[in-house]
Amino acid sequence: MRIALFSDIHANLPALEAVLAHMDTQNLDAVYCLGDLVGYGTWPNEVVAEIKKRRIPTIAGNYDEGVGLASPNCGCAYKTDAEKDLGQQSIDYTNSIVTEETRNYLRMLPRQIRLTFMDDSKPENKIEVLLVHGSPRKINEYLFEDRPEKSFLRLLEEADADFLFFGHTHKPYHRTLAYEQDGQTRYRHAVNIGSVGKPKDGDPRAGYVILELTPESTLTNPESLKVEFVRVAYDVEKAAQAIEASPLPNEFAQMLRTA
Known part of the structure; x- marks a missing residue:
């Protein structure tokens, strides 16, 4: 997908x-x-x-x-x-x-859109995706790339989001955040998708993101989920x-x- x-x-x-x-x-x-x-x-x-x-x-x-x-x-x-x-x-x-x-x-x-992806034959691979503008807490909260990892993880956990997509800062980035659960290393993802009409990262081209999921995508392998930044x-x-x-x-x- x-x-x-x-x-x-x-x-x-x-x-x-x-x-x-x-x-x-x-x-x-x-x-x-x-x-x-x-x-x-x-x-x-x-x-x-x-x-x-x-x-x-x-x-x-x-x-x-x-x-x-x-x-x-x-x-x-x-x-x-x-x-x-x-x-x-x-x-x-x-x-x-x-x-x-x-x-x-x-x-x-x-104010938000939530997407849940699940293969019924592999319920352990369920992926929760949350779409917000600023943050899950506030429409105009800025989530900058240098936010401490523990703070980001806590924010995503409270929002029950494996993937959090957001904008607002106009500066694209992808943070992959590791955590332990049931003896396994799992990953949450914070993705700022940048800006179409008013970039602020030194590149005047319009930007957007493509998320690609496959039946093999899993939260224990960050390489199995592809986030592509497009300009x-x-x-x-x-x-x-x-x-x-x-x-x-x-x-x-x-x-x-x-x-």
Whole structure:
């Protein structure tokens, strides 16, 4: 089974279209979106319309929650007053242009999706997969790669997740976390799937993840479960110039160019 997961489009339609076109070539069995469809870009309604048209199961990000509730607060963490001012311009602009149809869709998105994979002939190989935006505890909690291993393991155990997929930081990574159970070494996995429309890892290309499971996949052998990070080039200038032609701060355009 091949499952694609993507997140943090942030109203960047050219990036989303490029990712979806690439997914169409990947022989996928399922596709999931982990939220933050809107904010910072110029196409919030168009991005939502594309997700709806394809009937992609989607959870809410913190930005979706804020816009869905017509709130002036996106639940973002800004480090400086200058960043806070830019962020305020973003959510004010997004709130001013979204349609009621878009707002209603965002407001009704679920906060989590759980997937259970089990071969009835091998019940010991059951794999629990949890999809969230920030963390299992909070929609806007940042799970950075340098989080201590014990803290990550405790978080996944409390969430009953063998695989935790999330976004929000816009920085992709895969942590494999070993633990002992019934005399065996088993593994949990924490996977940040990066960002489609606003990467922050120095690579301006759109990103998503493919999880591949087979009948031989087991939690005792991390090599039997494949997580592939995919990067897709798109027309960054089209997205950047659309921002520059809008009331949004030009700083957002430069962020797309430099990631």
